[in-house]
Structure formats: C-alpha cells, structure tokens
Amino acid sequence: MASILREVTETIVTLAKGFRVTFRNMWGKTVTENYPETPVHFMPRYRGIHVLQRDEQGLEKCVGCFLCSAACPANCIYIEAAENTDATRISAGERYARVYNIDYSRCIFCGYCVEACPTDAITHGHGFELATYDINSLIYRKEQLLQPELHKKPATV
Ligand code: SF4
Ligand code: SF4
Structure with a gap:
C-alpha cells in the first residue's frame, strides 16, 4: 500500500x-x-542569412582561408581565393575570397562556419526570407552576402 x-x-x-x-x-x-x-522581432542570436563583414577601413574581413568551408557539415560553402596585390587590396590579409557562395538549399544554419572563422568575417544576420520556386536562386553569391561599404574611412596620405 x-x-x-x-x-x-x-x-x-x-x-x-x-x-x-x-x-x-x-x-x-x-x-x-x-x-x-x-x-x-528577432532574438539577438537568431541565425539568419549570413553576412560577410568588413573591417573599420572598409576592407573585407575574409582572408580566403577555407576554414569555414572545412567546418561546414553540409558542404555548402564554395570559395575561390585570390592574392591581394599592391594595386588591388580587397582584404587586410594576403588573400581574399574572389568567389564566396553559400548554397541555402543545403545550409542547416548550424553556425559552425561562424565559429570556425578566425577573423570574424562571417556572421549570421537576421535575414530569413529565402522561399523561392527556383532552387538555383538559393545559391547566394559574395555580392549578396557582403556588408555594404557604408563605413569605409577615407585613406590617410
Ligand atoms: S551555418 Fe552550418 S550548414 Fe550553413 S554554411 Fe555555416 S557551417 Fe554550413
Ligand atoms: S569567412 Fe572566415 S573562415 Fe571562411 S574563408 Fe573567410 S576568413 Fe576563412
């Protein structure tokens, strides 16, 4: 009992x-x-469409190291790196990402790429409107991901 x-x-x-x-x-x-x-209204840590960040000088933070691509479990990041030159400087490092694509038909928004990046070049934004009838349009290119050049400081002489 x-x-x-x-x-x-x-x-x-x-x-x-x-x-x-x-x-x-x-x-x-x-x-x-x-x-x-x-x-x-999003929570601050919401993981939306990625943003490729720029530094204070307006240079791209991505140095084309491929670590994000290696960390991605869905194998959805495609990068082609190229060398910076004295005449054309795109990032502060030796190299920059000439091509940077993310395939959002595969991305699971796990955030591993963000954690793997040594320069904080890739972060999650709050974009979420990805629905489309054309699967090819889910491959986002660097031009769509890159932060606009709003904060570029004038070069010092
Ligand atoms: S969030 Fe995850 S699945 Fe999406 S690109 Fe980054 S590592 Fe890959
Ligand atoms: S986003 Fe970061 S981890 Fe990915 S290639 Fe650029 S610098 Fe490397």
Whole structure:
C-alpha cells in the first residue's frame, strides 16, 4: 500500500514538473507577430542569412582561408581565393575570397562556419526570407552576402 501511495505521489510530482512551463505560459500575454504587415522581432542570436563583414577601413574581413568551408557539415560553402596585390587590396590579409557562395538549399544554419572563422568575417544576420520556386536562386553569391561599404574611412596620405 505504501509503495502504491509513493508511486502515485511521484507521478503527480513528475506531472506537475512537466506541465509547469505549460501552465506558466498558458496565463501569460499572447504574443502575435503580424508578419508581413509588421517586421518580425528577432532574438539577438537568431541565425539568419549570413553576412560577410568588413573591417573599420572598409576592407573585407575574409582572408580566403577555407576554414569555414572545412567546418561546414553540409558542404555548402564554395570559395575561390585570390592574392591581394599592391594595386588591388580587397582584404587586410594576403588573400581574399574572389568567389564566396553559400548554397541555402543545403545550409542547416548550424553556425559552425561562424565559429570556425578566425577573423570574424562571417556572421549570421537576421535575414530569413529565402522561399523561392527556383532552387538555383538559393545559391547566394559574395555580392549578396557582403556588408555594404557604408563605413569605409577615407585613406590617410
Ligand atoms: S551555418 Fe552550418 S550548414 Fe550553413 S554554411 Fe555555416 S557551417 Fe554550413
Ligand atoms: S569567412 Fe572566415 S573562415 Fe571562411 S574563408 Fe573567410 S576568413 Fe576563412
């Protein structure tokens, strides 16, 4: 008899623990996003479409090291690196990414590429509107991912 009572008590306690979050949220204020009429509110760490970052000088942070591509479990990053020259400097390193594609038909937004990057060149943005009828348009090119050149400082003489 004692063991049955103990089992019933344990079951009730377990159920109460399991439903604690459910009950707490049942009586909370309902949050409805009226997308697309109003913009969606993202959590700061939301992993959306990637952004290729620039440094304070406006140079591309990507140095074409391929570490992001090597870390990607979905094998969806394609890079072609090229050398910077005195006449044409694209990044602060020896090399830069001449081609940088991400195939969003394969990307699982795991963030491994972001973690692997030694120069913080690739980050997740908040872009999410990827739906398309044309699978080829899910291959995003460097030009689509690169941060605009808004913060470029004038070169010092
Ligand atoms: S988020 Fe993950 S799957 Fe997507 S490109 Fe980066 S490493 Fe690959
Ligand atoms: S994004 Fe980062 S990890 Fe990927 S090639 Fe560029 S510098 Fe290397």
